[in-house]
Amino acid sequence: MEMFDLTIIWAGIIGFGLMMYVLMDGFDLGLGILYPFAPDEDARDVMMNSVAPVWDGNETWLVLAGAGLLGAFPLVYSVFLPALYIGVFLMLAGLIFRGVAFEFRFKSRRNRRWWNRAFCWGSGVAAFAQGAVVGAYIQGFHVENFAFAGGAFDWLTPFSVLTGFGLMAGYALLGATWLILKSEGHIQEWAYKVTPLLLALVLGVFGIISIWTPFVNPVVWERWFGHLQLIWIFPALALLSAFMVYRSVKRRDEGIPFVATIGIYVFTYLGLIVSKWPVIVPPNYTLWDAASAPESQLFLLIGVLFVIPIILTYTAWTYWVFRGKVRVGEGYH
Amino acid sequence: MELDPLVLSRMQFAFVVSFHAIFPVFTIGLASYIALLHGLFFKTNNPAWDRLALFWTKVFAVVFGMGVVSGIVMSFQFGTNWSNFSQAASNFLGPVLSYEVVTAFFLEAAFLGVLLFGRGKVPQGVHLFAAIMVAIGTFISSFWILSANSWMHTPAGVELIDYRFHVVSWTEAIFNPSFPYRFAHMAMASFLTGGFVVAGVSAWFLLRGRDPEANRRALSMCLWLLLFLAPAQAVVGDFHGLNTLEHQPAKVAAMEGHWETSGNVPLLLFAIPDQEAQTNRFEIGIPNLASLILTHSTDGVIQGLNEFAPEEQPPVWIVFWAFRVMVGIGLLMIATALIGLLLRRKGKFHQHTGFLKTLVYMIPMPFVAVLAGWIVTESGRAPWLVYGMMTHAEGVTPSLTGPMALFTLVGYALVYVVVFYAGIYYLTRVVRNGMLPNEERETAGDNFRRPMRPLSATETPFDDDVDPVRN
Numbered sequence: 031m032e033m034f035d036l037t038i039i040w041a042g043i044i045g046f047g048l049m050m051y052v053l054m055d056g057f058d059l060g061l062g063i064l065y066p067f068a069p070d071e072d073a074r075d076v077m078m079n080s081v082a083p084v085w086d087g088n089e090t091w092l093v094l095a096g097a098g099l100l101g102a103f104p105l106v107y108s109v110f111l112p113a114l115y116i117g118v119f120l121m122l123a124g125l126i127f128r129g130v131a132f133e134f135r136f137k138s139r140r141n142r143r144w145w146n147r148a149f150c151w152g153s154g155v156a157a158f159a160q161g162a163v164v165g166a167y168i169q170g171f172h173v174e175n176f177a178f179a180g181g182a183f184d185w186l187t188p189f190s191v192l193t194g195f196g197l198m199a200g201y202a203l204l205g206a207t208w209l210i211l212k213s214e215g216h217i218q219e220w221a222y223k224v225t226p227l228l229l230a231l232v233l234g235v236f237g238i239i240s241i242w243t244p245f246v247n248p249v250v251w252e253r254w255f256g257h258l259q260l261i262w263i264f265p266a267l268a269l270l271s272a273f274m275v276y277r278s279v280k281r282r283d284e285g286i287p288f289v290a291t292i293g294i295y296v297f298t299y300l301g302l303i304v305s306k307w308p309v310i311v312p313p314n315y316t317l318w319d320a321a322s323a324p325e326s327q328l329f330l331l332i333g334v335l336f337v338i339p340i341i342l343t344y345t346a347w348t349y350w351v352f353r354g355k356v357r358v359g360e361g362y363h
Numbered sequence: 364m365e366l367d368p369l370v371l372s373r374m375q376f377a378f379v380v381s382f383h384a385i386f387p388v389f390t391i392g393l394a395s396y397i398a399l400l401h402g403l404f405f406k407t408n409n410p411a412w413d414r415l416a417l418f419w420t421k422v423f424a425v426v427f428g429m430g431v432v433s434g435i436v437m438s439f440q441f442g443t444n445w446s447n448f449s450q451a452a453s454n455f456l457g458p459v460l461s462y463e464v465v466t467a468f469f470l471e472a473a474f475l476g477v478l479l480f481g482r483g484k485v486p487q488g489v490h491l492f493a494a495i496m497v498a499i500g501t502f503i504s505s506f507w508i509l510s511a512n513s514w515m516h517t518p519a520g521v522e523l524i525d526y527r528f529h530v531v532s533w534t535e536a537i538f539n540p541s542f543p544y545r546f547a548h549m550a551m552a553s554f555l556t557g558g559f560v561v562a563g564v565s566a567w568f569l570l571r572g573r574d575p576e577a578n579r580r581a582l583s584m585c586l587w588l589l590l591f592l593a594p595a596q597a598v599v600g601d602f603h604g605l606n607t608l609e610h611q612p613a614k615v616a617a618m619e620g621h622w623e624t625s626g627n628v629p630l631l632l633f634a635i636p637d638q639e640a641q642t643n644r645f646e647i648g649i650p651n652l653a654s655l656i657l658t659h660s661t662d663g664v665i666q667g668l669n670e671f672a673p674e675e676q677p678p679v680w681i682v683f684w685a686f687r688v689m690v691g692i693g694l695l696m697i698a699t700a701l702i703g704l705l706l707r708r709k710g711k712f713h714q715h716t717g718f719l720k721t722l723v724y725m726i727p728m729p730f731v732a733v734l735a736g737w738i739v740t741e742s743g744r745a746p747w748l749v750y751g752m753m754t755h756a757e758g759v760t761p762s763l764t765g766p767m768a769l770f771t772l773v774g775y776a777l778v779y780v781v782v783f784y785a786g787i788y789y790l791t792r793v794v795r796n797g798m799l800p801n802e803e804r805e806t807a808g809d810n811f812r813r814p815m816r817p818l819s820a821t822e823t824p825f826d827d828d829v830d831p832v833r834n
Contacts, residue, residue, distance in 0.1 A: 086431075089435075093438060093464055094464060097457075097461040098461060100441065100442070100453055100456070100457040100461065101453070101457030101458045101460075104450050104457060107441075107449055107450075107453070108442055108449045108450040108453075109446070110442070111442030111443045112442070112446045112760040112763065113762070115443050115763065116767065116770065118439055119443075119774055119775070122435065122436050123774060123775075123778045125435065126432055126435070126778055127778070127782075130782055130785060130786075134789065134825045137823065137824045137825035138825040176450060177446060177447060177450070177762070178446065178761075178762045179761070179762055180762060181762070182764060182766075182767045322454050323529055323530070325454075325530060326453070326455070326457060326458050329458045329533065330458040330461050330462070333458075333462050333465045334461070334465060337465045337468055337469050340468075340469055340472050340473065343472075
């Protein structure tokens with residue numbers, strides 16, 4: 031393959047898949063995190079109804095990115111998963127419980143309390159575990175001979191705990207701004223009220239993480255402070271997005287807070303990528319070290335290029351069908 | 364006690380995959396049945412077929428949903444517990460397993476929604492088409508999974524360079540020697556499972572006198588299907604066994620409890636294999652029959668376990684007995700189908716209480732047989748992970764410790780017990796609510812803005828204070 035570097039194409043596909051996952055499952059996990067703080071049971075119904083039609087489509091991207099990693103970057107798959115062994119278990123258990131809770135809560139009366147708890151705890155644990163994965167990625171892994179050689183809790187450091195809570199706060203912010211978009215009346219009022227608090231929390235935690243990261247990882251230090259570069263545009267744009275969230279909430283806009291929150295995420299994500307590029311299994315292995323054989327990448331690429339447009343169309347269509355406000359007592363029961 | 368991460372990882376994989384497998388094995392058969400019901404309704408316009416189709420689609424939705432939930436864990440197991448294997452085999456397994464995911468997503472995005480929620484909104488022909496596509500899709504999914512699994516049993520089309528498999532021929536690797544047999548055996552197992560569940564549930568409804576017209580038709584259809592399938596499965600299984608004899612003789616020797624290479628090998632009906640002594644402690648068998656089955660000659664020589672070093676032998680006790688459970692249930696299935704034929708000639712297969720009760724008790728049997736069959740084939744390949752090329756010990760995650768593996772094994776068991784209990788509990792409620800009469804069906808499910816997820820295809824409550832159908 032002289033004309034195309036398949037590794038770059040695959041990095042793009044998986045990067046895109048993960049981004050889609052974080053944004054889309056982010057807001058429905060976020061609603062789960064906000065769940066116990068909701069003003070009343072009506073609000074909880076609306077919160078759940080607003081994501082019920084789309085949440086499992088959102089998780090599609092996680093499975094696609096996971097399978098794609100095994101096919102295209104097996105080293106990532108075979109180092110990250112053993113290194114994050116306990117965290118992966120917690121994340122999966124969380125996702126399973128909240129998935130089941132989604133389905134059965136509406137069909138329950140007596141047991142509804144339990145499904146509420148499963149939804150909230152499942153969402154929180156899954157979000158924390160995902161945040162900790164990001165932290166562990168920034169820290170790097172102890173790899174020998176193409177296999178993880180560290181201990182079970184290497185990933186669990188004050189830094190990764192902070193990134194775990196950071197992602198929880200970030201998802202909660204996405205959830206709150208989504209709720210502004212999808213709800214009305216006292217529920218929307220509540221969402222307007224919590225959004226600035228969450229925004230402050232997110233800015234605080236993201237700020238600490240950003241300052242801390244270069245100290246955790248000297249390569250990142252070198253990249254950001256070595257010589258003045260264009261990459262400072264990403265944190266600048268992220269801050270601008272944050273300001274837009276704040277202003278649009280003040281002005282009681284309905285759509286802009288959510289879009290601007292997505293902006294915070296996209297620019298932070300891009301900032302993280304440029305900090306690390308092209309290292310994918312820190313500290314030593316690049317995308318090309320981690321890649322599978324070109325014929326394998328090509329074989330899989332055909333199927334994935336076929337299915338991604340279909341998933342995107344289907345996703346867009348679902349969101350279109352379920353557009354508009356979700357009202358109390360409406361939805362499916 | 365020393366906690367061995369290898370043993371615990373194998374237990375965890377076996378547990379998770381067994382738990383997962385029972386859902387797809389049922390949905391694959393059921394999907395074809397639903398497509399058939401839609402076809403019959405399309406052709407005859409008899410509302411009984413429509414009632415059946417709607418009812419079984421609801422059951423399908425719940426089981427499919429549980430299959431998806433339990434399947435997510437599977438896709439991470441390879442990395443968490445078998446990272447060396449994932450790394451080594453990724454060039455082949457990565458694309459093949461990903462193609463399964465791709466197929467499943469395509470299926471779900473394009474056709475499942477139409478099947479589950481398209482009633483009355485799309486033309487009947489389109490609905491039928493969606494049902495057929497879902498049925499085909501489930502087969503394509505199992506095609507990829509079984510290809511990957513078969514490749515681990517009979518690796519082909521690859522070169523091992525520096526602890527990494529490189530694909531030389533995709534065709535040879537995907538259509539590896541054991542794949543056609545395994546695929547046929549599994550496809551028929553799915554049909555048998557679907558057939559026995561539908562037969563059992565129809566029998567249960569008939570015993571209670573609910574919708575006798577539709578249920579009599581369903582039962583009659585199932586019994587014809589089983590009459591043909593159950594014996595055919597024995598033949599396919601035999602071919603699969605001969606293929607195994609060629610490629611994995613140690614597994615066949617363990618299945619037969621056959622220690623010393625010899626001719627005139629008896630078929631053992633009962634034995635207590637003693638691996639330490641490398642012999643059976645007690646045995647009852649039919650002379651020469653194993654030789655006849657495996658070599659098609661009464662004095663045919665069969666390789667014994669003595670040709671393999673003890674550390675390269677599979678756990679004989681497990682393989683031997685799991686095989687007998689599977690075959691025993693297979694024979695029970697053939698007998699049930701034959702009794703059905705006898706009763707049919709007297710015209711009372713749908714009235715004979717004893718027979719109907721037997722069918723209800725047969726519901727779990729195909730699941731047990733499928734799991735037993737997988738235990739035979741998977742335990743029987745030990746100690747090999749990729750047969751003849753990589754052992755389980757070489758494939759396990761090197762950083763994994765015993766306590767870590769124990770923690771997740773217990774954890775997954777707890778998660779699955781809760782999910783499984785809720786799922787089965789809910790499924791029995793869906794079944795007990797049964798089929799809707801014609802009038803209700805016309806109005807049910809006309810809410811367009813409803814979520815397009817499998818489980819939301821059912822309206823049955825999870826719980827309520829009075830159970831409307833307890834009678």
